Amino acid sequence: MEDKVKTYGDDITKQLPDYMMNREEFTGMDGKLHNVNEFTDAFQEKTYDNYISVPEGQSITVTSVGKDGADGAVGTATRTGGTHAATEKSGADGKNAVYDLNVNLNGAIAKDGYVLKSENATLEILKRKASITDTGTQTYGGEKGKFDWKETKQENIAQGNTVFYTTSVKSGSAYTDNQKGRNTADSGTYENSVSFDSLKIKDANGNEVNIADNYDLTTTGTIDVAKAKLIVNTDGKTTTYGTVDESYTSRLDDSTKALNGDDAKKLISDLRLTYKTDAYQDNDGNGTYDRTNHVKYTSDGKDYDSYKLDVANTNTLNNYEVTVKDSTVTLERAKATVDTDKVTTDYGTVKNTYTSHFNTAVNGDNGDDLLKQLKLSYSTDAYKDADHTNNVKDGGYDLNVKANGSLTYNDYDVKVNDSNVTLNKVNLTVNPEDIHRIYGQAKEVQEDAKTAYSLSGFANEDTKNTVDATNKDGKTID
Incomplete structure (x- = not known):
């Protein structure tokens, strides 16, 4: 039987057919x-049981003998339990890795003229290459x-072997070099950073x-640090129509x-x-917002509605899986006033051409166009009708100013201010008449003087009689 080399943990008893193959011999x-291998052209070799007869209930056995005669053929045979020192086949490290192999024919004989002989050999146990990850x-x-x-x-x-250990972070590893006293290292994969303790x-x-004697064992420990979750919110923005606020x-x-x-703050900035x-x-078109859109309202028109504010990140963070949420921009109406120039005219002269102004138009809007949309109307008690004034x-x-129309876009909160119509007095001229009386009629002269004049400059269809009747200024002419 040939000498065999097997790896630690292999069971030699499962290899009998291999050991017996091609060993049939005969006397020529x-x-x-x-x-028989010398005459392959003459023989078509069969399995060994075609050439060997084994008594019923018996079998050819191979046993390995270790230290102190112990059976070492099973899978628990170690590189230290053999009877001889290891050769260069298994490293020549001085360990008792070689076991004696004994063959017992147990009454088996060769068939058909063959001769059956048995030879003992040795079994050498190699270190088993293994790994733990x-x-x-x-x-x-x-x-x-x-x-x-x-x-x-x-x-x-x-x-049949069982591995036991505990894990921890390996000192001086890529992980600890990156961690630098923090709770964890940065996100990523760190090779060879696990210590297999005990x-x-x-x-x-x-x-x-004994691991060192029987195993060529490598341990590989990797630490994976996953990114943390990060959510970014942006406050909703409220601004006024015509005012870009970013x-x-x-x-x-x-x-x-x-x-x-x-x-x-740095994470947000990054x-x-x-x-x-x-x-x-x-x-x-210069890439910068310079105007607003129109004010937006809910479907019932009662409340402001918002525009979507798209928020995005142009850079990623090494240690965070970032979710950036969108927000809103709400435009409120701009404050605006409509003023009308004061009107000054004379008593009796109706002046109804009014000039109004749309103040604080923004966002590139044209004030005159907005004014037209309001369709202003004017009313005042200064005038009786189209031709006559009041006193x-x-x-x-x-001067009451009213908006009868509405703006095409409800972008302004418009306050229409009233104005004023001032009536100036007109000049009324008294023209005295000559009085002729005889000397000594002083009393008659005084009486004549009360009516010895005429008035000119009447307006508003007034006459001397209506002036006298109304006595508008409460004065008398002496």
Whole structure:
């Protein structure tokens, strides 16, 4: 039987057919012992049981003998339990890795003229190349030292052997170099950063296996740090029609804080947020908003409605999975007034040509066009009708101005102010007449003087009689 080399943990008893194949021998005509392999052209070789007869209930057995005669053929055979030192086949490290192999024919004989011989050999145990892989996961900025360990991947561990260990972060690893005292390292994958502590391997009987003697074992530990969630909210903006206000305020949502010592304001700045909305217009096409759109209302027209404010980030963050939420821009009506020039005219002269002004038109609107849309009407008690005025009054008369129309776009909260019509007195001229009386008739002269005149300059269809009748100014002419 040939000497065999097997890996630690293999069971030699499962390899009997291989050991017996191609070992049939016979004595030739020349009297010498020959192997059938020498005559492959003459023989079509079959399996060994076609050439060997084994008594019923018996079988050819191979046993391996280890230290102190112990059976070492099972899978628990180690590189230290053999009877001879390891050769260069298994590293020549001085370990008792070589077991004696004994063949017992148990009454088996060769068939058809063959001769059956048995030879003992040795079994040498090689170190088993095996590996253990473990991965720890955590979220950026989470609890310090807390990991979720994924299922361990073990390759080529001997059957019946069980691996035991605990995990921790390896000192001086890529992970600890990046962590630098923080709760976690930055988001990413850190190779060779896991320490396999208290590593043991036990066989099926619960005995601890010397790893260094029996295994060429590699351990690979990776730590994956996932990005943390980050939500960015932007305050809704309220501004006035015609006023572009891009002073937006964005902040982190209360449910997602800045972690691991990060500064919230810097995170917002690093995102390089952009803001777009249909509430504003770029009128001159230079890439900058310079006007607003029209004021927007709810379907019932009772309340202001809002435009969508699209908020986006032009930069990503290494350690955060960012969700940027949109916001709103609400335009409120601009304040505006309509003033009308005061009117001054003379008593009896109707002047009804009025000049009004739309003040504080914004957003490039034309005040005169807006004024036309209002369809103003005017009324005053200064005039009786189209040709006659009322009496002169201190402080004049109110000129009531009313808007009968509405603006095409309800962008202004318009206040229409009243004005004033002032009536000036007209000059009334007294023209005395000559009086002729005889000397000594002084009394008669005084009486004549009361009627010896004429009046000119009447207005508003007044006459001497109506003036005298109304005695408008309460004066008498002496």
